[in-house]
Amino acid sequence: MGDLLRVIKDDGSTDPELDPELSPSDAVRLYRLMLMERILDTRMLALQRQGRIGFYGPSVGQEATIVAPALALDAGDWVFPQYREPGAALARGMPLLDLVNQFMGNAADAVHGRQMPCHYVFRAGNYMSISSCVGTQIPLAVGAAWAAKIRGDRIVTLAFFGDGGTSTSDFHVGMNFAGAFHTPTVFVCNNNQWAISLPVARQTASETIAQKALAYGFDGVRVDGNDALAVYRAARDAVKKARAGGGPTLLECVTYRIGPHSSSDDPSRYRDEKEVERWRLRDPLTVYRRYLKHLRIWTEEFEENIEKAIGDEITEAVRLAEVNPPPPIESLFGDVYAEMPPHLEEELEDLKRVRGR
Ligand SMILES: Cc1ncc(C[n+]2csc(CCOP(=O)(O)OP(=O)(O)O)c2C)c(N)n1
Ligand SMILES: [Mg+2]
Incomplete structure (x- = not known):
């Protein structure tokens, strides 16, 4: 359980036993969503610094752990997010403009500016509204899965949370209930090594987070969270198992929060930049590009085109969102x-x- 599940090798080839064998269009879709999340982060942080949005929580370095699990779900499944997964909402079909409207809290925002920026909801994609309170989404995901089981709906629920989230009572309640009631739930822990300024070593005495699943009577899998194919493979297997009545799974996606916790945080005050540089070498986009190159999909021209298309899409969404007035006082x-x-x-x-x- 201590070993990390990896699929993409250093030369971009894949482990044939584990390769989920995505079609070329699905392979590109996964890349595009990860790149969208990366570029969106840069642009939204810039808007925050210009005072055009109030707050932002970037996810640089975690794109694989965010997008790949969402792509492993069916349309009728449910996502109970943390607050760092815009790529998962987009993967569920949320229009980019809806997301930007929420960041701006304007009249077109589905929650009428009542939530903090980055606390979006996408009802049509079964993407639950986000609560700032760490861990609260975990028992909700389990409860919804249990309800589905009682009703005979063959759906799966997926909860995202961080390493810090595993210290909450909600995590333990949710995991215990899921194990005891054998609910169709996939727990995705984005272990990005930090909970704001607290390192994961101070969070738990367990050697791994995945091993906590054992105590609750189900499988825990430790995945290289910067290898999108490994995350996808592990999530797809867990979803399939849950749908077939095999119960819950905990995935620990080992990754790193390259950026600040949020636009209000300065990580240079509590961590060594050398640690960040080491993790940058395993940037999930670089790892995935090697795989696309191996498939003969990735070229510099491909990259230029896709970056330009994403950039234009964001520019247009921001333009349209900024035309919207604030929510009416009523x-x-x-x-x-x-x-x-x-x-x-x-x-x-x-x-x-x-x-x-
Ligand atoms: C119950 C609760 N306690 C404290 C906070 C303040 N808080 C917001 S985010 C955060 C860190 C969470 O870390 P982690 O779960 O690892 O997620 P990450 O931000 O690293 O993605 C804390 C302590 C909160 N929002 N809710
Ligand atoms: Mg964390």
Whole structure:
């Protein structure tokens, strides 16, 4: 269990026993989503620095652990995300513009600007709304899986969480319940080595996170989280097993948070830049490019075209999102009662008067 599951070899060839044998178009789709997440991060952080969005949590270095599990699901399955997985939402079909509207909290944002930026929801893709409270999505994923099992729906639920999330009581409650009730749940732990400024060695005395699954009576798999094919393979196997009634699986995707925890964090205050440089050598995009090159898909021209197309898509989404006004003031009072009660009507009138309209 201590060994890491790897599929892509250093020369870009793959382990024939483990290769999930993606079609060329699926192989490109996986790359495009990872690259989209990378470029989106750079652009959104820049917008945050310019004061055009309030806050942002980048995921540089973790793209494989985010996109590959989402691609292993069927359309009817459910995702219970943490807060660092925009690539998974896009993989579930969320339009980029919806995502950017949420980052800006404007009138077109599905949650009317009530959530922090990066706390999106995509109902049509069964992508649950995000809670900032670490770990709370884990029992929700298990509960939804249990409900599906009782109803006889052959769906799978997938929960994303971090290494820090494994220290919450919600993690242990969820894992225990999933094991005892044999729920169709896939737990994806993005072990990016840090929970803001706390290193994983201070998080747990266990040698690995994957081994925690043993105590709850199901399989734990330790995956090279920077090898997208390994993550995809492990997630696909876990999803298949869950759907066939084989119960839950915990995947520990070993990766690294290259960037800051969020736009409000300065990691130079608590970690050595040399550690970051070491991990940069195993950038998941570089690893995957070697594989695409081996398949004779990747060329410099391919890269230029795809980067330009993604860049243009983001520019257009930002342009359209910035045209949207802020949410109307009435939206503060909405979505609680079917009809607004008189005391809220009065408050709304007061608010309008104070605001001068
Ligand atoms: C219950 C709870 N405790 C503390 C926090 C503050 N907090 C936000 S993110 C975070 C770190 C989480 O680390 P990890 O689970 O490893 O996820 P990562 O950010 O590394 O992806 C903390 C402590 C919180 N949001 N919720
Ligand atoms: Mg972490």
